[in-house]
Amino acid sequence: MRLRCRKGQIILPSLMIFPSLALFAILIAELAKLSQQKVLMQFAMDTAVFHEASQLSDVANRLAYLNAPWPQRIFQKCGDMFDVTIGGPEPTGKLWAYLRKNGAFPTSFHHDECISGDIPAEVGNPWQGGFADANTDPEKAGPDSALIAARKSLGTMSKPNKDLGTIILFSEKDINSETGFGTLDWEEAMLYYQMFYEIYGYFYRLARMVTLVYDQLHGVFFEKTFWLNTGFKTKRDILPSKVKIDEHCSSKVKLWYTKATESAFGSIPNLYNNADEITPAQCSGGSSGLYQLSILNDPGFTNKNGIKTMKFGKHYYQGPPNHFGVDYKDLFDGEQPYISATAEVSGGSVWPDSKPQYQVRLRP
16 A cells, blocks of 8 residues: 555656646747747848848949940040041041040049050059049130039039030140141031930930839839748838939030131131030930939938948738747737848949949848
């Protein structure tokens, strides 16, 4: 009887210990499920934020490349081509040099190093996109010096005016000079102008496509990526605001040319200019004008190596259902757990000093 009583004494503790162990195991499993859900949603948020920030980085790099490197390379090649066609079998470089000097297109201030293809390390950014100006001295630049100097100053403005003023293709000094064209008749001048107009027409259409793609995809990659990884939809109000893209154009194009005037002494070449000619509408930034460049109208991109910090709002996550009907939210004293993320877009510059080197970093 005594032995039987001793063996029966383990039944009462067992009724308490084993259920407690089972409940403890269930608790661990439930906590693991909550933690797994939290980690899954945080990883999904980080991925979605990275993809969304990449859209801004892409549009910034595309516009930065369009603002300076492309004009420089294209006008360099087209200038040489026109020199060969008009001036002889070998390029003279006059067209390229004059357009660059007068600020007709953004270019590098390290011109000689850039076109050689061998850029020294001390040069730094080879695409310092601004409007170069070699002749601000009135005695050297002639009556167009003020316009040329004004053009150069645009290369240091983070937010230039919508209307960039008058473009000088060829100044009076370029034509009326022994080292210049000497003579440039109206047909040749219009041929240069048409080339200039068509190239910037292509730039304008490309810039519009870049802007349209960015506008249409804003928020799409973020929402789709998060949904594919979690099955949950996010609210639009947690997205950073869309960056506005501003287009800038020049309302007039001026060039000097020569026209022969018959007199008693024969044919005399005289100088004329088309200063009153307004270019056709090619820029949505104004009622008329020729497209020149685009900038991101956001403080994070106005300075050299500007940093844009994209802070995404809180997404309150839902945990899996509890086996005992307990709402996990009640365990946090009314504070619903959430996830958030921040991305940094930096490393480049759209304008001035165009540098298409933006990249994305996730910040903890």
